[in-house]
Amino acid sequence: MALTASATASGCLLYQGQPPAYVPNPNPKVSLQVTVNSGTSSLATGTYYFVYTFLNSYNQESGPSPIQTVTVSNTTTTFTIAAPTFPLGAVAYNLYWGTSSTTMKLYASNLTGSRTVNSAAQSSNPLAPTSSSVSPVVMYRAPAATSNVTGSSATAYVKELLFTNTTSNPAQIALYLVPNGGVPSASNQVLTYYQVKANDIAVLNGLNLMMPPASTLQSAQFVSNAITVTASGVEIQ
Numbered sequence: 001m002a003l004t005a006s007a008t009a010s011g012c013l014l015y016q017g018q019p020p021a022y023v024p025n026p027n028p029k030v031s032l033q034v035t036v037n038s039g040t041s042s043l044a045t046g047t048y049y050f051v052y053t054f055l056n057s058y059n060q061e062s063g064p065s066p067i068q069t070v071t072v073s074n075t076t077t078t079f080t081i082a083a084p085t086f087p088l089g090a091v092a093y094n095l096y097w098g099t100s101s102t103t104m105k106l107y108a109s110n111l112t113g114s115r116t117v118n119s120a121a122q123s124s125n126p127l128a129p130t131s132s133s134v135s136p137v138v139m140y141r142a143p144a145a146t147s148n149v150t151g152s153s154a155t156a157y158v159k160e161l162l163f164t165n166t167t168s169n170p171a172q173i174a175l176y177l178v179p180n181g182g183v184p185s186a187s188n189q190v191l192t193y194y195q196v197k198a199n200d201i202a203v204l205n206g207l208n209l210m211m212p213p214a215s216t217l218q219s220a221q222f223v224s225n226a227i228t229v230t231a232s233g234v235e236i237q
Contacts, residue, residue, distance in 0.1 A: 028065030
């Protein structure tokens with residue numbers, strides 16, 4: 001029983017052996033600390049927008065932090081970016097910035113300490129969109145209860161999730177484990193918006209996500225159908 005799904009497909013689960021351990025990749029909860037200094041700079045006057053993302057030991061990237069804005073009133077201004085506090089699983093961070101919340105691009109990658117910004121240089125790598133354009137959709141429904149599996153006992157376990165970004169830009173996905181008859185909400189979200197690099201894959205393994213009878217695994221994406229999801233695990237009858 002295999003589930004290979006876009007945001008609009010459905011399927012079932014694949015029996016498999018024990019996967020390797022999952023390395024956490026948490027999303028940032030606080031914005032960057034940015035200090036404005038005087039110095040040699042090529043920055044134009046105006047307002048700049050900063051966010052960062054965490055990287056884990058497999059170079060998988062989290063979703064973005066809350067936005068920090070800083071206004072430049074003269075052309076002799078530089079910024080000092082303080083390194084964020086790394087949670088468990090994060091080993092470095094990427095710094096993005098731009099002149100609006102929708103045009104931020106990568107400025108520096110794999111940072112572990114503070115960084116001085118004194119030019120408007122950017123890479124061609126954009127930040128993934130930061131507002132959802134689609135509502136959550138059902139990818140998989142666990143089997144109903146049987147005489148062997150009753151009440152709140154699980155009828156399916158998700159062991160591994162494979163995310164494939166088929167687009168040329170970073171993309172993000174959120175997952176919800178929704179009880180039978182329920183709706184997606186913050187209370188049943190099991191994966192906050194998780195970022196996958198352009199034309200890349202990301203694997204979450206070592207999972208043991210218990211799905212009660214007739215519950216659903218639902219996904220929401222910022223860019224519809226950008227990420228294909230392949231889930232594997234077991235069903236219990």
